[in-house]
Amino acid sequence: IAQLLDGKALAQKMQTELATQVQSLTPQYGRPPGLAVLMVGDNPASAAYVRNKEKACAAVGIASFGKHFPNEATQAEVADMIAQLNADDRVDGILVQLPLPDHLDSVALLNQIHPDKDADGLHPMNLGRLVRTEPGLRSCTPYGVMRLLEAYNLDPAGKTAVVVGRSILVGKPIALMLLDANATVTIAHSRTPNLAEVTRSADILVAAVGRPNLITADMVKPGAIVVDVGINRITDETTGKSRLVGDVDFNAVQSVAEYLTPVPGGVGAMTVTMLLHNTVWSYQQRFQK
C-alpha cells in the first residue's frame, strides 16, 4: 500500500518556518511583507480561495492589501489598481484571482503585474525565467509539487516522468521543473493516443487534468510515485453529499503505487504555502537589491 505524501503537514511546517523568518525580517526591513489579492465579482469558490489566502497571510505575518471589485468593474479600473500596487512600496506580491468576468481581458491584466511582484509566477517574464532555468518567481502549484517530492527525498534525477495535462498553470511548468531536476519528461494531453501505455512508463506520474478517476490502476507502473494535482467536486453516490476528488482512482492506485498524494491534503495544501513563500522571497529580493 502506497505511502501518502502529506502536503498538509509539510504546508504547516513551512508556514511555521515562514512565520519565524518574517518575524525576524520585519524589524530589520522596517515593514512586513505585503501581498495584494485582487478579486472581481462574487464567484463563491473564488471568494473562499481569497479568504484562505488572506488568512494564511495573517498567520505568517504578511500584510494583505486586497481589493474586491464589483462584477461590473471595468478593465481600466482593475488596470489602474494594478498600476498603483506596482508602484506601492509596501506591496511585494500581486495576485489576480481567476477566473475574471468575461468582459475583462485577464491575460492583459496578468501581463501588467510587475514581474518582480508576480506572486503566482505566471507572467511571461517569470515563465521565461523558468524555461531558461534562471532564478525567478515560480508558479505555485508546480513549485509545491517539487517541494513535496523533495521533502520525501524523492529525487527525480534519472527517473522517467510523465505529466498528464499541458496547461500554463500546471502541466507545462511542472514538466519544466521535473526536466530541470534531471528527469526524462513526457507531456501527455487530450490528444495523446494510448495514454495508458505512456503513463505506464512513468516512475513519476503527475495528473493535472480535472477529470475524476482518469488515472486507473492499470495505467500506473508498480512502485511509481503518483502526484494527483486534480481537484474535482463530485456528488458521492452513497452519501449524496458533495466532496473533492483528484484525477486518480485513489483506492485502486493506492495498491499499485509506492507513493501517492491524497486529495484533499496533498498538492492543493501546498499551493497557498508556495504563494506565501513567493511573497517572502520577493520581499527579500527587494531589500537585497
Ligand code: NAD
Ligand atoms: P486545464 O483545463 O487548463 O488543463 C487540463 C489539461 O488536461 C489540458 O492540457 C488537456 O490537454 C488535458 N486533458 C484533458 N482531457 C484529457 C484526457 N482525457 N486525457 C489526457 N489529458 C487530458 O486545467 P488546469 O488548470 O491545468 O488544472 C488541472 C486540474 O488541476 C484541475 O482539476 C484543477 O482544478 C486542478 N488544479 C489544482 C491546483 C492545486 O492547487 N492543487 C491548482 C491548479 C489546478
